[in-house]
Amino acid sequence: MRVQRSNPALSSRPLDCFVASLLAMTAIGVAVTLGVADDAPTIANGAITTPLTATPGDPVRGRKIVANRQVGLCLLCHTAPIAEERFQGDLAPDLAGAGARWSEAELRARVVDARISNPSTIMPPYGATGDLTRVAAAFHGKQLLSPQEIEDVVAYLVTLK
Amino acid sequence: MRSIDIVLRCVSTSGFVLMLVLLDSLSATTDTRRSTYDDMSRDIRAMQDDDMANPASLWVNDGAALWSQPAGAAQMSCADCHGDAATSMKGVAARYPVFDAARGKPVGLEARINHCRKTRQQAPAFAPESRDLLALTAFVGRQSRGLPITTGDDPRLAPFVEAGRMIFERRQGQLNLSCAICHDHNAGKRLASALIPQAHPTGYPIYRLEWQSLGSLARRLRNCMAGMRAAPYATGSDEIVALELFLMARARGMATETPAVRP
Numbered sequence: 001m002r003v004q005r006s007n008p009a010l011s012s013r014p015l016d017c018f019v020a021s022l023l024a025m026t027a028i029g030v031a032v033t034l035g036v037a038d039d040a041p042t043i044a045n046g047a048i049t050t051p052l053t054a055t056p057g058d059p060v061r062g063r064k065i066v067a068n069r070q071v072g073l074c075l076l077c078h079t080a081p082i083a084e085e086r087f088q089g090d091l092a093p094d095l096a097g098a099g100a101r102w103s104e105a106e107l108r109a110r111v112v113d114a115r116i117s118n119p120s121t122i123m124p125p126y127g128a129t130g131d132l133t134r135v136a137a138a139f140h141g142k143q144l145l146s147p148q149e150i151e152d153v154v155a156y157l158v159t160l161k
Numbered sequence: 162m163r164s165i166d167i168v169l170r171c172v173s174t175s176g177f178v179l180m181l182v183l184l185d186s187l188s189a190t191t192d193t194r195r196s197t198y199d200d201m202s203r204d205i206r207a208m209q210d211d212d213m214a215n216p217a218s219l220w221v222n223d224g225a226a227l228w229s230q231p232a233g234a235a236q237m238s239c240a241d242c243h244g245d246a247a248t249s250m251k252g253v254a255a256r257y258p259v260f261d262a263a264r265g266k267p268v269g270l271e272a273r274i275n276h277c278r279k280t281r282q283q284a285p286a287f288a289p290e291s292r293d294l295l296a297l298t299a300f301v302g303r304q305s306r307g308l309p310i311t312t313g314d315d316p317r318l319a320p321f322v323e324a325g326r327m328i329f330e331r332r333q334g335q336l337n338l339s340c341a342i343c344h345d346h347n348a349g350k351r352l353a354s355a356l357i358p359q360a361h362p363t364g365y366p367i368y369r370l371e372w373q374s375l376g377s378l379a380r381r382l383r384n385c386m387a388g389m390r391a392a393p394y395a396t397g398s399d400e401i402v403a404l405e406l407f408l409m410a411r412a413r414g415m416a417t418e419t420p421a422v423r424p
Contacts, residue, residue, distance in 0.1 A: 069353065073336075076353045087354030091347050115337075122347075124336040132337055134392045139335040 046117040047105035052127070052147035062156025065149055066095070072145070072153065077122075081160065092123065099160040107157045111150050126150055194415060195348075197358040197423060205370070209422040217299055217368040217420030220292070220375045224300025227293060233284025239297075242281065250304035252311070255417045258406045260317040267321050267406050271298055271377065272397060289396045295375045299366050302419030310363065310417060313410030325407025328400055334391030340404075355424075361412035362405070364421020371424065378405050 042048070051057070065072040067082050074080065079088040080095040098107065110117060112127035125132075126144040135141075145153065198206060208214045212221075229240040243249040254270055261268040268276070274297050275286040287294035313322055329340040343352065344360035351357065365378040372380075379401050386393045394400040 087351070089353050090351050091343075091357075122338065122342050124338070132335065133331065134333045135335050136387070136390045136392045139390045142335070144335060 043109045043112070043116050046109050047103065048108040048112060049105040051151055052108070052112075053151050055148060055151070057148075057151030057153070057155030059152070059155040059159050061149075062152035062154065065145070065153050066156060071149075073124075074153075095157065095160055097160060099158045102157075104154060104158050108150070108154045111145075111153055111157075126153075192414075194361060194412070195359055196361055196363050196415060196418065198363070198418060198421065200356055200358070201422075201424065205422055205424060209364075209418065215368065215420065215422060217366070217375055217422065220296040220299045220366070220368075221303050221420060223292070223296035224298070224303075227297050228300060233278065233282030235281060235283045237282050239277070246301065246304050250301045252305050252308050254298075254302040254419060255305040255308045256311045256314070258312065258318075258402055258409065260315045260321075266399065267318055267402050269397075269402055269405055270301065271379075272402075274298060274301070290377060290380055295366050295377065298377070299375060299420045302366065302417070305417040306419055308417050309414050310409060310412050312406065313413055318406060318410070321403050322407050322410045324399075325403035325405070325410075328404050329407055334386070334389035336389050336391075338389045340385065360408060361415055362408045363412055363415050364418030364423070366419070367421045367423045369423045375420065378408070 042050075063082065066074045066080055067085050069075060074095070075082070075085055075088045077089040077092040078095050079090060082088075102110065106117075110123070113125040114121040114123040115125060115128075115131075124144055127147065127150050129135075129141055129143060198209065201209075208216075212218050225246075227239070228246055229238050231238045231241075240246070257270040257273070258267040259273075260266075271287075271289070271294055274294065278284050279286055287297075329345075332339045332342075340360065343357050348357050348359045362378050362381075365381070366375050367381070368375050369381070379396060382401065382404060383393045394404070
C-alpha cells in the first residue's frame with residue numbers, strides 16, 4: 001500500500017502539496033490518503049474507519065500473528081498478554097489494554113502506518129511501503145503484513161481491554 | 162542542571178580545592194558508556210578472560226603462526242618487517258581505522274593487512290571473513306588488549322566520522338529503524354530476549370556464541386542490517402568503513418578486549 005501524506009513538509013511533489021492542502025482544509029485535523037487505488041482507505045484524525053478487507057478480522061489468527069516472531073515481530077519490542085511466549089521486548093508500550101486506549105479505527109491506522117500519528121515513532125509501518133530507505137531486495141515494495149493480516153491483528157488488539 | 166547545582170553548593174560551602182576534587186569525580190562518573198562485557202553472564206566473561214577457555218585463542222594462535230610464515234612471491238613474513246608483534250603491534254589495532262594519506266580516506270585493519278600482503282609479500286589478498294584474515298586480525302588485535310581505543314584522534318578523519326554518524330542515525334530497511342534507535346535511545350532495554358548493547362566495538366574480531374565462530378565487525382553490522390531488512394553495504398565499501406570508524410571513535414578511551422567473546 002502506498003501512503004500519501006497530507007503534511008506538505010513531507011510531500012515531495014507540488015501536486016501532493018496541493019491535494020494535501022485541500023484535504024487539510026476540508027477534513028478536521030490530519031487527513032491522509034492510503035493507496036493509489038480509488039477505493040483506498042483514508043486515515044483521518046489518526047484513524048481508519050473502513051476495514052481494509054471485506055473479510056472481517058479474526059482475533060484468533062491475529063493473536064498468532066502477534067506472537068509469531070517471524071511474521072508479526074510485535075513481541076520483539078512490545079510486551080503482550082500472551083503468557084506462553086517468554087522473552088518479550090520492552091522498547092514499546094505494553095499491548096495489554098490497547099483495546100481500551102484506542103478505538104478499532106485508531107488501532108488500524110497505527111498498525112498500517114504509525115508514522116502518521118507520530119512522525120518520530122519507532123514502530124515499523126506494517127501496511128505502507130512509502131518513504132523507506134535501503135529496503136533489502138527481498139522486501140522491496142512489500143508490506144510487512146497483508147491487509148487481511150492487519151485486520152486479524154486489529155481484531156485481536158481490540159479484545160485487549 | 163544537576164551538576165551545576167552541585168558545583169554551586171560546593172562553592173558556597175567548601176573551598177576551591179574541594180570543588181576541583183568533586184569536578185574530577187564528576188567527569189569520571191559522567192562516562193555512561195558500557196561494554197557489552199559489563200552485562201554478560203559471569204560464565205561468558207570468564208570465557209573471554211581466560212586464554213585457555215577463550216575459543217578465539219585458536220585463531221590468535223593461527224595468526225601467530227602466519228605472522229612469522231614467509232608468503233607470496235617475495236617470500237617475506239610479517240615478522241621480517243615488523244619484528245616481534247608484542248612490541249611492534251602494541252596499540253595498533255586500538256587506533257584503527259586510520260587515515261590513509263595515499264588514498265585520502267580511512268582504512269580498516271583488515272584492509273591494511275591485505276595491503277601489506279599484496280604490496281610487500283606479493284601474495285593474493287585474503288578473502289573477507291576468511292580464517293586466515295580473521296586469524297591475523299585477531300593476533301594483531303590481541304597485542305592491544307587492555308589498551309584504550311584511540312581511533313579518531315587524527316583530525317583528518319573528522320568528516321568520515323561524521324559520515325559514519327549519519328549512517329548510524331539514518332532510518333533504513335523495511336522496518337524503518339536506525340542503529341541509533343536501538344543502540345543510542347534504547348540500549349539496556351530488551352529486544353525480545355536480547356539485552357540491547359550500546360554497540361561499542363571494543364573486542365573485534367569477536368567469538369560470537371551465536372555464530373560458533375570468530376567474526377569481524379563488518380559481519381556483525383551485516384547481521385543488524387539483515388534484522389532491519391535493509392540492503393547490506395558492500396564489503397569494504399566506504400559506508401562500512403565510515404560506520405566502523407564512527408563506532409570506534411565513539412568508543413575512544415574504552416579498553417580493547419580483542420578477542421572478545423559475545424553471546
